[in-house]
Amino acid sequence: MYTDIKPVITGVGIVSPLGIGKEENWKQLINCKHNIFYSKKLDVPIAILDNFNVADSQKQYKMAILAIREALEDANIANSFHNKKIGFCLGESKTNLFNKPFEYSLLKELSKTFHFNETSCMSAACATGTLTIIQGCKIIENGNCDTVICGCSETSIHPLYIAGFKNMGVLTKHIPSPFDKDRDGFAIGEGACFVVIERLEDAVKNNRKIYAEIESFSNGIYSDNTLSIGSHLKMKQIIKKAVSGHTPDYIHMHGTATKLNDYNESKAVFESFNNVDKISLSSTKASTGHMLSVSALAGTAFSLLAMKNNIVPPTLNFKQTDINLNLDYTPNKPKTKIINSSLILSFGFGGQSCALFLKKHKCGQYA
Numbered sequence: 001m002y003t004d005i006k007p008v009i010t011g012v013g014i015v016s017p018l019g020i021g022k023e024e025n026w027k028q029l030i031n032c033k034h035n036i037f038y039s040k041k042l043d044v045p046i047a048i049l050d051n052f053n054v055a056d057s058q059k060q061y062k063m064a065i066l067a068i069r070e071a072l073e074d075a076n077i078a079n080s081f082h083n084k085k086i087g088f089c090l091g092e093s094k095t096n097l098f099n100k101p102f103e104y105s106l107l108k109e110l111s112k113t114f115h116f117n118e119t120s121c122m123s124a125a126c127a128t129g130t131l132t133i134i135q136g137c138k139i140i141e142n143g144n145c146d147t148v149i150c151g152c153s154e155t156s157i158h159p160l161y162i163a164g165f166k167n168m169g170v171l172t173k174h175i176p177s178p179f180d181k182d183r184d185g186f187a188i189g190e191g192a193c194f195v196v197i198e199r200l201e202d203a204v205k206n207n208r209k210i211y212a213e214i215e216s217f218s219n220g221i222y223s224d225n226t227l228s229i230g231s232h233l234k235m236k237q238i239i240k241k242a243v244s245g246h247t248p249d250y251i252h253m254h255g256t257a258t259k260l261n262d263y264n265e266s267k268a269v270f271e272s273f274n275n276v277d278k279i280s281l282s283s284t285k286a287s288t289g290h291m292l293s294v295s296a297l298a299g300t301a302f303s304l305l306a307m308k309n310n311i312v313p314p315t316l317n318f319k320q321t322d323i324n325l326n327l328d329y330t331p332n333k334p335k336t337k338i339i340n341s342s343l344i345l346s347f348g349f350g351g352q353s354c355a356l357f358l359k360k361h362k363c364g365q366y367a
Helices: 022-030 056-074 104-114 129-143 159-168 202-204 233-243 261-272 293-309
Strands: 007-016 036-039 044-047 086-091 120-121 147-154 193-200 210-222 251-252 280-282 342-347 352-360
Touching: 007 022, 007 129, 022 193, 022 293, 036 104, 036 251, 044 280, 056 147, 086 129, 104 120, 104 193, 120 129, 120 280, 129 147, 129 193, 129 293, 129 342, 147 293, 193 202, 202 261, 210 233, 233 261, 233 342, 233 352, 251 293, 261 280, 261 342, 280 293, 293 342, 293 352
Parallel strands: 086 120, 086 147, 251 280, 251 342
Antiparallel strands: 007 193, 007 210, 036 044, 147 193, 210 352, 342 352
């Protein structure tokens, strides 16, 4: 996809219901942990970060700060802002109702803290996270910045959003079980995730540890109905455009544990590859809950760590599927596998979607 530049990911920072920091999140994920519980107050299962004693109005900002700082430190550029042109791509799937609408801007607050050279903000439902990476790649390709920090922070466990999702019929009444025949929806989670993108040439010159090369991506509209998915065909088009004939070793599925998404996404994957039996798949939303805009970024972070450690994260709460395509959903426990490439899928409400294809750097440098 790229001619003059090749973007690479050199830093990762994450906060999720599994914990603070990429190492804690990865440890909990591959140990098959989750932090989803039933809330009597909201009358639904939710996923929150334990012992994070911050006011609701400050959660989004505080989680973003933690994730951004980890990503910068991970990329070893936290103390060298003066030597670089730093861009910032922030995604938000919706208004943060814990703050007064139109009076609070997360982008403005974070820009005050970090003094970015160029900023942009976007919203594309659950596909927002990976779209920030696409935007970051474009900023680097245009030569506007040397480095771009891309990501999202989300606090949507609010009574109004809960009511809306209940009316849509997408929230689980029990526990999220992606691809299982008894799946009935997701649990809303909260968190933040940011990644650092640089040119491959710069990363090698500065002896960065490289997580992966951003090989290609695609985005588009997969459905013209907010609540229903009539067909898997547009999903398949987005997948095939992203991989350009290649077969990923691992696919981080959107995997919301809703009837229609899981079926159509699975069918799209099945029809996109001639050797689908070689691919391992999983959804981590049964571990973290559905963090909405953050989920695609978390999927990217988990895919990077899967490639680094050659471990496929599990799909929890899986008993038996009604999707009879013989796909490997990595049920209930992780498995060891050489992972040289990953595909991250995100299919958001309103039909917005994105597919991001990553490959290991040929020199094998890892954080």
